[in-house]
Amino acid sequence: MEIIVISLAASITAILTFFSGFGLGTILTPVFAIFFPVDKAIAMTGVVHFSNNLFKITLVGKNTDKAVLLRFGIPAILASFEIICGTLMLIGFSVRIAAIPLFIIMMTAIATTKIPILVEKGFWFMAHEARTDFAMTLLIVFLFIYGAGRISIDYRIYRKLNSK
Numbered sequence: 429m430e431i432i433v434i435s436l437a438a439s440i441t442a443i444l445t446f447f448s449g450f451g452l453g454t455i456l457t458p459v460f461a462i463f464f465p466v467d468k469a470i471a472m473t474g475v476v477h478f479s480n481n482l483f484k485i486t487l488v489g490k491n492t493d494k495a496v497l498l499r500f501g502i503p504a505i506l507a508s509f510e511i512i513c514g515t516l517m518l519i520g521f522s523v524r525i526a527a528i529p530l531f532i533i534m535m536t537a538i539a540t541t542k543i544p545i546l547v548e549k550g551f552w553f554m555a556h557e558a559r560t561d562f563a564m565t566l567l568i569v570f571l572f573i574y575g576a577g578r579i580s581i582d583y584r585i586y587r588k589l590n591s592k
Contacts, residue, residue: 430463442480452477506533517571520580527572534565 437459445452453473460469510533513526538561546554576582 434460434463438476442476442483446480446484452480509533517576520576520582523571523576523580523582527568531565531568531572534561534568537561538565 438456441452441455441459445455456476457469457473460472463469464472509529513530516522516526517530538558542554542558542561545557
């Protein structure tokens, strides 16, 4: 009986989330957690996610407009760099390395969003709009030069390596 409930839940959830692209984990993980320990429920949800994505690629992939895929795919990859590098900075691991792609992303953001404001509306309006970007860029430069500090994972690794 359990196998029927689990299979039915996985199938119905995969069908419901096929078009939306989200919600599978939200629906399926609690259902799996009823019958299995949480770690196994999460792993099983991952397997369903993977197989569902393969199914989507094979079913819908041949009709995909490649230009649209590139237009949205490349920024998505860049956004994943921003999330990963931001997380590395937050936990203080490989901060100087993580600062490099973040600096490039910030320069691109300033060039594409603030320079047009400078041209259209003038320096003071652009300066007002760019204050957060400017502060973040200075912080990234600071962390690249000085590192993360004594409470970071980088410092603990450095201290362990130099104490031997």
